[in-house]
Structures are given as structure tokens and as C-alpha cells.
Amino acid sequence: MNIQAYIESGILEEYVLGTVSPQEKQEVECMSHIYPEIKEELLRTESALEEYALKHQTAPPASLKESLFSRMNFDSPDAQKPDEEFAIEESNVAKNISNDIRNGDFVEIPAPLESADAKVISDAFVREEVKEVTPFWAKLAIAASILLTLFAGWSAMQVADMRKTNEAMSAEMQNMKKDAIYAEQVAAMYRDPQFKLVKLAGLPKSPESNVSAFWNKQTNEVMLDIQNLPPAPAGKQYQLWSIVDGAPAPVDLGMLDEQFEKKLLKMKNTKNGSVAFAITLEKKGGNPTPTMEEMYVMGKVV
8 A cells, every 4th residue: 555645645634624424534543553654644633733723713802791791781679569568468358358258257347547648549540560570590591591692603603714724724734744745855865875966056047046966876767856947938848868978969867847846856767977967948748859058957977
């Protein structure tokens, strides 16, 4: 199995983000137990996601609490009025009198107490509208419900925003992974004693260009690392050449990929006795011989 291709497929990022199917989830967990490289990459991806989430987390707005409590009216229940107590007592007296009458007893109906400053109530038979008092616990429950609803709405907005950034974050993680792989490959080429480093400097056609060629003198394998090279115009493509001592013409080592940035390019093998390498801009697909006027970089083997 190609472990590196499996890691670069993006399924580990989807597993961490929770977007894989149950079958893919089981596959990732199984592969991570079998291959230590996959398990290590999975842990690194989870760590990167956690770091990203902590870095971009958003706290609830400070005005949310004040906005909620400003809408609440915690009125304390009205105390029982004296008139209501008197009505209850009068009702009890009437009930006792009614019972005595049923039993055949002579009952003297007590006269209402009058005071010197007693006033005549003109609207005694008018029914007074009673205001219903909402219990405090009910108001508190309503407030809690409103608070929970608003918080749920705010949380849903945060989740929606997070989902919108998932694709961007996944793409960013893929780019970071590719950059890391590229850096490791180039570092390995520099450390490998079998490869000879040849620096290709920019010529008057493109002074700012800079390319590194790695030549294995035992196998004649050639690898290219493009540090700086202008994008090829439409219909054009870069071509690598090697100048071999005693050869009648430069040797074609193949065409560069159109997307050559941050890639370690494997070219055609050169021949023994190579003394220099050069890159020219040719028509798409290449030429059998280099166009000397379109030579961008060149480097001698030292």
C-alpha cells in the first residue's frame, strides 16, 4: 500500500472534521492501528485542528446578558389586601348561619359594625376586576427559556460560521502538509551524499531566476528544485539540458511541469561526463535542440 498517497488523499482531514461516512471512519481507524505513519499524521492533524479552533474561537457578545435582562419584569406578588381577608371572614360567618337555619335553631343575624366615619359605598355591587399575578418561578422559567433560545441561536450561528471555514481550513492544512513534504524531500536531497548539487544561476534573460539540480553520478538520475523561475507564457514550456563532455550537442533531460513551484521534479537521466546543466524556454512539448537565445539559467558542475 502507498501510505504517502493515502495520507495525501485528504481523508484524514475529513475524519478529524467528522465529514466521513461510517465505512470511511472505520477504515481510517483500522489503518491508523496498522500503520504508525498514518496514526502519527492523524494525531498531527487533530492537533492542528484543535489549535486552529482555539485560535479562531469567538466569545458570546458582552451585550447579550444585558439585552436579555432588560426585557424581564420581575414584579413581586401583591400582598393580600385587608379587604380580601374581611371577605373571607364574612363568608365563614354566612356559612355558619346557614348551617344553624338548617338545624331549626333561632339565629340572630349580627348587624354590621358601623363607625362614626363610615362611608357609603356606591359601587358595592360592581364586580372588581382581579389582576392575575404571575408567580415568580414562572417568570424565571420564561426568562431562562428566552435566554436558552437566544444562546441556541447564537451557537447555531457560530456552528454555521465554523462550517463555512472548514473547507478553507482543510485546504490550508493540505497546503501545509504539501509544504512540509516538499521541505523534507529537499532536505533529504541535500543530505544524501550520492547526489551532487549543481546551482543554476539566472542569466541576462532572467537574472532573478534560481534553480538547484541534484545529480546522482552513480545512476545519472537528475532531480530539480525550482526556487525562482518566471511562469512559462501560454504555448511555452521550460526544458532541461545537460552539456556532456565530448557530446556533439546538449542532451535533452525532459520538460518541466507547468506547475513546478514547491515540487521536487524528477527529470530524465543524464549521461556520464556531464559538465553543466541549463534550462531554456521552448515551445510546448520541447525541441530536439535548445534555443540559446531563450536560456534562463545555467550551472557548471564543480
